[in-house]
Amino acid sequence: MKKITVLLSALCMAAMMPATSQAQGQFKLVEQSLNDPDNTPLPVFPVPSERQVKWNETEFYAFFHYGMDTYTGEEWGSGLESESTFAPPKVPNPMQWLKAAQSAGMKGGIAVVKHHDGFCLWPTATTDHCVTSSSSENAKKTNVPKDFADAARQLGMKYGFYISPWDMSSKYWGEPDGKGGYTDNYAKKVFLPQCVELAKYGNEQFEMWFDGATGGDHAGGYGSKTSTSKRTIDDAQTYYDIPNLRDSIHNLLPDAVMWGVGGEARWIGNEEGHAGETNWAMGDAESGDENGWKWHPGESDAKATTGGWFWKSYEQVLSAERLFQMYLETVGRNATLILNLPPDRSGELPQATVNRMAELGKLLTDRLGTDLALKANIKVSETRDAGANRNYEATNMIDSEKDTYWAPNDGTTSATITLTWDEAQIVRYVSLMEYIRLGQRVKSFTVETSEDGVNFTQRASNVKTTTIGYKRIIPLNGMTASSYGTGYKAKAVRITINDSKACPLIHTLSVY
Incomplete structure (x- = not known):
């Protein structure tokens, strides 16, 4: 039995107390008991939500950057690309991607299905800048969210999607309202509907990944379909209607942590695959904050290759030893590791990547497999x-x-x-x-x-x-x-x- 002391106002008890008692003071200490048959330790706040616990248990998962940039050689496209530039020689193969990740000991993956160029890798009602507008027959047959989700379910892996809030192809993104601000057309007509479309590919999704880019120099440098001036959204929470997005997605995907906008997980502060040796699951950056007021665990995003996030013809795969070091410095330091494996223009992972993932999986099993x-x-x-x-x-x-x-x-x-x-x-x-x-x-x-x-x-x-x-x-x-x-x-x-x-x-x- 745990006991607590409750402070009750004497005014609230006046009807039960004689007049002489009322004059003796304004408060009375009353001892109560709360039944705790399991003798459970009291929590130390903050504590994680159930979805945050499940997310943390994923530990190690893959990032698959694939899309228009794979075929243009860019990292951040302009939004001006012809849809027919996306022309895979065969239908992309997410099953192959996930099998390679699983061989490395990963428990899931996040597929990039829309990057900053706005090109969508699924048939969507929100824009013509998508696979169905390409002249390529293989592009028209492409539906990465569907195929990725189906493959993950078959393999018993967790899955989710990356969707960029910034969209350089959309005429609505940063649309002036004539009063010095912006209209809400992009959030209402494009971004939120796209997120809802993706949510319908499976309610088991464990993470929806939103990049933090909100315009700036790249918008001016690359141009756009509606303006060549720089457009930067300063108040992304309001512009993207994040509170509504968060509630809507959580209703559809109860286990999905919303990375980047939901306040449920944080960027670890680098893209090099390491967290701080001291790392609290509250606060920000590599080390967090012991006195942080909300549960905010760290995720480390890192590249398994020497090129960019999207595939490059010159890239090489990091050694298994280097990748194992990343694992120790992220998963082994109270963070999760999302390791990028970029598919090439064939729509599959290069064989060198597949082989290296098997090597990494063997290292993890050999070194951390016998307790x-x-x-x-x-x-x-x-x-x-x-x-x-x-x-x-x-x-x-x-x-x-x-x-x-x-x-x-x-x-x-x-x-x-x-x-x-x-x-x-x-x-x-x-x-x-x-x-x-x-x-x-x-x-x-x-x-x-x-x-x-x-x-x-x-x-x-x-x-x-x-x-x-x-x-x-x-x-x-x-x-x-x-x-x-x-x-x-x-x-x-x-x-x-x-x-x-x-x-x-x-x-x-x-x-x-």
Whole structure:
């Protein structure tokens, strides 16, 4: 039973109190009890929504930049391109894209279906600047959202779409209202209807991706169909009618995080594939803000190739080791990783990309696929009392269940967790996951290993072992590049939580 003290106004109780009592003061303390049979730890706010939890669980997914720019060689097109420039030699093959991503260990993908040039990769009622206006028969048969969603469902993967709010092809984008502002025709006639069209390709979508570009120098430099002057929207929230968009999309897609406009996930602050070693799921940029008022986890968008976001004939694929480093520095630092794999003009991923994704998947499996913690003995310095339907035992951290967790008592902000093996193991990584449904808590921790089970040596001492969040992976040699190494012989691994905003809640502890 948890007890709380409630302050009640004596004026509200006047009818129940004698006159002499009313004269003694304006307030009275009344003790109430709230029934908590499970002895659940109180949340540390802010906490994620259910859709944000599901989004975080996706962890690693692909970005597929494909469209008009694939055929023009541009990154940001002008909107002036002839629709017939989009002329794939065969119908694009999203199944091939997603199979390659899955082989790399990715759980889903986001397909670019409309970039800043405004060209839509599906039959749409909102514009003629789309696949059905091309003279190419293969273009007319193209419907990337439909084929992408169908392929993802067949493969058991998550999926979503990128749709640019900025549209250089639309006569309505930035249309002057004659009063120094803009009309709402673009939002009403083009952007919102396009988002609704995309939502109808499947209500399982986990993310709808909106780029932050809102005009500026590129608009002037490339021109447009209605104006050669620069057009920049300063108040995108109002211009794109974001509150209405957010409500409409969430009604249609209850699990879709709206990246870029919804306030549900943040850009990590770079396009290089790394988050801060300290990374709170609140605030902004690489490190977030411990005192942020809303749950705002980070997503890192990065390129797997040396070219642009769209395919270039000269590009090469980054090494599997470099991509593994990105994984450690994003997924392993409380962020998600969306890795761009650009299809070429054939409408498929180049074979070099396909091969590299298989190599990356093998690295992830070889290095992070066998959890030594599952066969360890585990002890903790303190365990919270069990409730009627839930316990908080140390073994919850190695039971492979995502909804169980270890917890100490209220008020405990430091603790130790020790794993031991009868025979020494070669260890290279320690992974920790907090039970984020009740908030992010841990502020400082250390990791040690012991070869004899008695004498311990701190590992990764050069790493900021501060935050954990959804997931933190610590290379014990302290390096994300060349992280694998020879490892350390250990009969014991000890994690010490030095400080936490409230009692720490760890739902998974893994050793590799």
